[in-house]
Amino acid sequence: MAALLSAGERLDARPSHPAPSDLLVMMERDWTPNARRIHDQLVRLMPRESRGRDEESLLVSILTGFPDRVARRRAANEYLLAGGGSAILADSSGVAGEEFIVAIDVEARRERGLPLIRIASAIRPDCLVDLNADRVEAREGVEWNRQAERVDAVSALRYDGLVLEESRGGVPDADAAAEMLAKRAADAGIGRFVDRGELDAFLARAAFAAARSSIAAPSLEDVLAVLQGACRGKRSFAELERVDVIAAVRASRREWGRLDEVAPERIRLPGGRAVRVHYEAGKLPWIESRLQDFFGMKESPRIGGVPVVVHLLAPNHRPVQTTADLAGFWERLYPQVRRELSRRYPKHSWPERPV
Helix, strand or coil: CHHHCCHHHCCCCCCCCCCCEHHHHHHHHCCCHHHHHHHHHHHHHCCHHHCCCCHHHHHHHHHHHCCCCEEEEEECCEEEECCCCEEEECCCCCCCCCCEEEEEEEEEEEECCEEEEEEEEECCHHHHHHHCHHHEEEEEEEEEECCCCEEEEEEEEEECCEEEEEEECCCCCHHHHHHHHHHHHHHHCHHHCCCHHHHHHHHHHHHHHHHCCCCCCCCHHHHHHHHHHCCCCCCEHHHHHCCCHHHHHHHHCHHHHHHHHHCCCEEECCCCCEEECECCCCCCCEEEEEHHHHCCCCCCCEECCEECEEEEECCCCCEEEEECCHHHHHHHHHHHHHHHHHHHCCCCCCCCCCC
16 A cells, blocks of 8 residues: 555645544545545455445554554654554644654654654554554563652553553562562662672671671672662562671571671670670781770780780770780780870779779
């Protein structure tokens, strides 16, 4: 049929009133033998019982003749074509603004970088389903809601890949949601779901324990795997952010539950205060607290067979001394430190024999 539409018969000006088909406008303007021949060919494509009854049946026959030329309006006069690609609808077309059209005549000449649709007919989406059911496919899946940072269910009815109807929202398939959430979480990075400083400290602590026991140190890959596993039963970043990732890592393997035995997170001082033990790669573990909190502790504590470095602080929490030999500090340096601090902080107790 496209061969019957010569260049002279194409629309050269926009019709004075909207029309559902550029072909009908052509026929109304010039009922030439050629136009009648086009009409007759269209009629032959119509069901026998509908011939000669109405224009809508004629428009349906256009779809029958061009089932692969369906397009949907994307923006302004740009249309997305079934099977992929886009084209521009000519300003002269009488179906401008219609949601679905059949692109009868598409020129290779470019308009804004896209092919130009010169002649088209409007079509209702229910006709697409009724007349070409074999080209229609219903799909259900999941889609990432970027704004809500959530996996949503999506259902779509497609004609040769062209979306006819689509709905979003609702509860998605659990497995598909977990898979998509895990992918998006990996893209966002582990730092989105766990404080990176705390994670680095945990991994350094585990590495220290692994070097002094049979416990295998968890890696960053192990942490990521646990995070991926935590996506099961969830569909949003908000749910995932409520997961204690470090606790989940420790619970994922029995040996990691023994971490406190080899590398405790805290040490209790003689005065009753529990201080955090800091583990850093390539360094001895260390703790810090006010000097008075160590009164009664004769020697530096030991973890995994190595002494803990002690950071001794003044009452204003500024450093006074750092040592891994607390016994040596009491014997050699404390008398001088005691004289200085007792002058600066006379209200505090500074015994001559702190241990």
